[in-house]
Amino acid sequence: MGEWKLYRGDCREFLKTLPENSVDAVVTDPPYELNFMGREWDRTGIAFDPAFWTEVLRVLKPGAHLLAAGIGRMHHRMMVAVEDAGFEIRDCIYHIFGSGFPKNLDLSKAIDRLEGAERPVIGVDLYHARRIPNCRPALNVYSGPDMRAGADFKVTAPATEEAARWQGWGTALKPSVEIWVLARKPLAEKSVVENVLQWGTGAINIDRCRIVYRDNDSWHPGATKKISEVGPYVYNRGWSGEGTMAASPHGRWPANLVLSHAENCVKSCVPGCPVRLLDGQSGKLKSGFMRAGTERSNLGGYSGAMPALTMHDTYGDSGGASRFFYCAKVSRNERWGWCRKCSRVVLPEELDVHREERHDVVVHPTQKPLELMRWFVRLVTPPGGLVLDPFAGSGATLVAAVLEGFRCIGVEADPEYASIAEARVKAACGEKVSAAVLVGDGMEQLTFF
Structure with missing residues (x-):
């Protein structure tokens, strides 16, 4: 420590x-x-x-x-x-x-308030009430970190024509x-x-910040390195077949995008989890693995920019798109x-x-x-x-x-x-914590230097 x-x-x-x-x-x-x-x-x-x-x-x-x-x-x-x-x-x-949590203005409700019109109650929003910790929908009470009281989960309908016209409009994204x-x-x-x-x-x-492979059996080292030579192709003379850029067994290169699971994700991702949403949109993907000696011309999409046969086992795995990013x-x-x-x-x-x-x-x-x-x-x-x-x-x-x-x-x-x-x-640090009191004022000089 x-x-x-x-x-x-x-x-x-x-x-x-x-x-x-x-x-x-x-x-x-x-x-x-x-x-x-x-x-x-x-x-x-x-x-x-x-x-x-x-x-x-x-x-x-x-x-x-x-x-x-x-x-x-x-x-x-x-x-x-x-x-x-x-x-x-x-x-x-x-x-x-x-x-x-969006800081949003419900335009329809705001219009009715401006007009002094009372909106008719047509139900209770149990979905959102239950998603907030310690909320008691029957009492319309929430006691949380910021001590909001009297949280109202009543569902109301527009009371004026203008409010009905702007029902569902707001001012902020989540x-x-x-x-x-x-x-x-x-x-x-x-x-x-x-x-x-x-x-x-x-x-x-x-x-130390690589993205660890989720399944050790799903990746294969040995990706070949592009070697630049004078030539007419995008990669010039293409791929040398020298396996000096083998995939790292320690994981993928860290990206400038990271994801956090939702708090309730345990064995599987819950609805609304960013990891689940990304994988749901990408679907299960499969990439790239080819055994040494595979004839590229039989796979389609390859031309003279690459050798006809793969010289080494090339990298490949499968899963959703989230596997490319660190997921906390x-x-x-x-x-x-x-x-x-x-x-x-x-x-x-x-x-x-x-x-x-x-x-x-x-x-x-x-x-x-x-x-x-x-x-x-x-x-x-x-x-x-x-x-x-x-x-x-x-x-x-x-x-x-x-x-x-x-x-x-x-x-x-x-x-x-x-x-x-x-x-x-x-x-x-392994110390027992029971009833800590407020940290006092004042600053002492550090001892690190």
Whole structure:
């Protein structure tokens, strides 16, 4: 397990205490600046401030990577701020999930409200009522992370002619993708190789983030390599037959698209799971495997650009399109909370009990899947490296870093979230967690350097 530190306070002030060129990677989920669910911390402007990212740049080692999440219509402003701070934008990683909730205006209902017309009740929307945890449709009550009360699942009909005309119209799509900017601090040396040898940073860990084959019997190594020679074809003289590009037994090359299973996916994917939706659209695909000596002309579609016979066994497998991408699993065991009534951290298995007793339970609303965060920190952190998360939230990045054997530092301004993060990291380290109290104010100087 890696060493870890968690500090409660303003990350802008905390960054000033860190030495220059001291951090190996930053993996963070900053505020989206959308005033998300009325949270004060989501409208500070910090994610769009180049001055903040300039300070992040300062503490990173030359060539070190930043992974920062954005969403929908606002992520570009964060990316511009990151670039303006001096980072090189290397790529974007698109994380597709199925748990987003649209912030939508029902135009028909809004028209009736404007006209002061009362809509007739024609039924109860049991489908959506049952999909929300701890909702009691008969009582129209929901007691969840943001303590919404009196949630109304009545189905109503338009009361005016104009409302009927615009029935079914709204203003928003369901959010189902996060966009993580992958940026790098400029190299201090002449090349990536020299920078890695000097600082340990500048590259990403491809092999530790490969997409593992789902069925070891479905792939076959030995794909041949294209060799460029002067000639009239697309691949010039085509394929040499030299098997120097054999498929890796460790898995596929990681892509800039990742998927998250729905929370209820256990033995199979539930409806609405992005993995299931993608595989359903692609169907079962079969690709590519040919035994050495197969005559290509008998297969159709080949011409003189490739040799008549395959020289080696070539790669092939089958399955849905999701097999090409990293698919993170989500578990309810990752959801920890803070009970304001009991003034303590609530373990995942205790959440339902506290909610049923109508306690005011706080659960972080944008918590990331732990498997996904482990994949992210593996991708950008060198061996034994130090990971920084300036917006620690409920601690997913810190837990991921600890489990992957990295050192890590987290900063969180909200005392309730900080307490949840502290309890989760301690549990990941094997410590017993019972009734953690609020993390106090103040920052101590680090001992890592």
